[in-house]
Amino acid sequence: MTRDLDISRRMVLRGSLNAAAVTVALPFLDSMFDVNGEAYAATNTTLPTIFGTWFYGLGLAPGFWQPSATGANFPLTPQLELFAPVKDKMNVYSGMQVFLDGKVNQNHYSSAQGIMTGYVAPTGAGYSTSLDQAILAKLQPTTRFRSIEVACDGDTKSSWSARGDSGMNPSIVSPASLYGRIFGPEFVNPNAANFKPDTKTMVRHSALSAITEQRKKLVTMVGADDRAKLDEYFTSVRDLEKKLSFELQRPAPLEACTVAGRPEGEKEGTVIEDAMHRHNLFIDLLTHALACGQTRVFNLSISQGMSGLRKAGDPTGHHTYTHEEPIDPVLGYQKMSRWFSDQNMAAFLYVIQSLDNVKEGDRTLLDRSLVFAYTDHGEARLHSMKEFPLFTAGSANGRLRTGYHVNAKGDTVSRLPLTIQHALGISVDSWGRESNMTSKPFTELLV
Template sequence: MSHVSDLGRRRVLQGMLGGSAVTVGLPFLNGFLNSHGTALADGAQLPVSFATWFWGCGLNPGRWEPGQIGKFADLGPELKPLEAFKAKMNVYSGMKAFVDGKPFITHFSGAQAILTGSVPRAREFAQPSIDTLIADVIGTRTRFRSIEVACEGIATHSQSMRAGALVNPGEISPVALYGRIFGTGFKDPNAAEFTPDPAVMVRKSALSVVAEERQAFMNKLGAEDKQRLDEYFTSLRQLEQQLALELEKPAPLEACSVPGAVEEARPSTEIETAAINHALFAKLLTHALACGQTRVVNIVFGDALSTLRKAGGTQTHHEYTHEEPVDPKLGYQPEVAWFCTEIMRNLGVFLAELERIKEGDRTLLDRMLVLTGTDHGYAKIHSVENMPVMTIGNAGGRFKTGLHISAKGDPVSRVGLTVQQALGLPISTWGNDSMQTTKTITEIIA
């Protein structure tokens, strides 16, 4: 054990291992300072969080894609409500679901393609949704591994599932959600005591063992290889430092505040009512994220078979997609376009809530990655081509934003693969059959 105990700084941690967990302050490392020396190094102190935002019946092809590929200036008319966020979002066009001769389940297969990377043979064979995969990695230490809401008041509309038969039901009542998050179990992140996670201590010690062997390894190398392997050990040290930060009492979540009690809303497929529910949910979820109660939230604004309708109206968004004629002058279905724009406006409401939470000189949205999901590219004909997909937020610097990625004919699972990799999941491939992809969207990885 002598080689382990003779480790100077590391001894602090070794002492903790095997003993009782105590709050220990570690020497502050220069490496944690950014170039201005003003704050903790980027992305290290506030954890990345993830959200999905789902709506049904897609958007009208040609009416959402940005005017430019790569850095874009103009969003399509149906994304105009997101204008304020265009620098913080990526839009993905041209990607599709491959059905591969399996039964094509309308309003289902396409949604699965985005959210599970796979098109299942039947509902019961659906793969786990991306949020559960991500929550299993980033959501293990929070009170809630993830929180789901369904704005139309139907719990089973949730798109979050462990597998086809195991849907995580969506919360439909804002009052109930308030109670769940900010009721008796609420854990104030800014409370005085802090207990370091023993599992992180162990991980850090494990990396220290490797770092200790640096000299023995480097001694055998020539000059060029020394330079290369120096990079390896520098990277290793950065990872150690990240873990060291996790062992310190986290920076106070100054943005955390408990919202006032909310009113109950009436569950309804009226889009106006769903919007009211959504606004309440958006506020509660944002506070839950800011207060570190969860790191994964899933919002279903409208279900896959979009049953949203205008207040007092008789026809649903879904019915309009199939029955409304294409206006020959406009070149699209005007009622459907109204729903699309209105739905995107509501997405903007959620994003604005995230953006409103200031964390230092940045916002909660900046450490988020919001992935949108829908079921069709062109609902009128149940097309799963050119599925509209967006990500908003840069995941604490892991994503480049303001880009329009056009990947015609590629499986839409590329987006999910890239999202998972950026969030640190050790996967190199995602999806089934023709949906299976190893093609990371490297253009957006920061």
């Protein structure tokens, strides 16, 4: 790395607003270091499509979730029979894999990286723009929150959402914190009779505008690496400007919007029963936030891939069971491991039913949503990169057929993210890199 000029960590961009000084700090740059270092609202317009990702660790019981037939009217298997009430509003995907292209399998990482970014890096690093953020870049939504990330295991690092290569977007781990962020003093009810822009918001919005010319000049003064970092940083600044602009405008009425109640009974720790309680609180809050137009994209993680969640009274965690528990000779699967994965499936059912219970005209919040449920391994006991149990729920405003089982029979898992983007109306020819690159969406599902 060559330093072309001396930019201090304390350097800020300066402007003025009504004769008052305005400063905006800069991110960490290489130059700062040495070489070592379909429903309708009252406006009668179609409500926008929502996208969500839902991650659960360690897969399902091999041989007990894959449907025996493809297409519509497929039979539900023992581990999926709980989805009978919502079967016609979801899809099941089997047979897909993540190709390593000769790289070492970074267990519980490479697989999720391949699914969410379309690429497996040579080491346990190199995680770049994830599917949700790539979708956001195309949709350019005008919402209060660009996206919302939450995790149920208490770990802010339980996240597969990333914007660029600067690291994962951290997750909110407390439902109470999420409630305050969404429905705190800055929340504006779109159905309120009166609307008055907040003066603090007006000043903040003007302050960002005041340094526009300086930030353009700064980009021409630095090297390529720093330009990329500044572009990523100022994209975040522009998103903040859009957020503030959104808050300065009277929101369109949303008939389904209701203010969530403050979550109660929240418990910390790795007991799975408590984590599932937090999960349901998160989903309740997210459902209200989506119905109120606060965001169009969310990401929820039950846990890290190497899940440490445990049953109450049992010191052994889910991940340990997948490796140390023998397969029951009568049942044909690992009994406790199956119990954990059944809890995960019950949680996903809660997601589907919660979204479907919000009526928007003659349809539901689920009908204009597309939720992608994925995991880190096909068979966790073997760290398998094949036969991932994957699901989608919702029809993306009628653009994705539901009630189907698709068996891709050894194809790259990238076919599903590509299909998702097409269902969201995003024009993209391919997704992924190397052997995980594909230009073949599941056209039989696209409307």
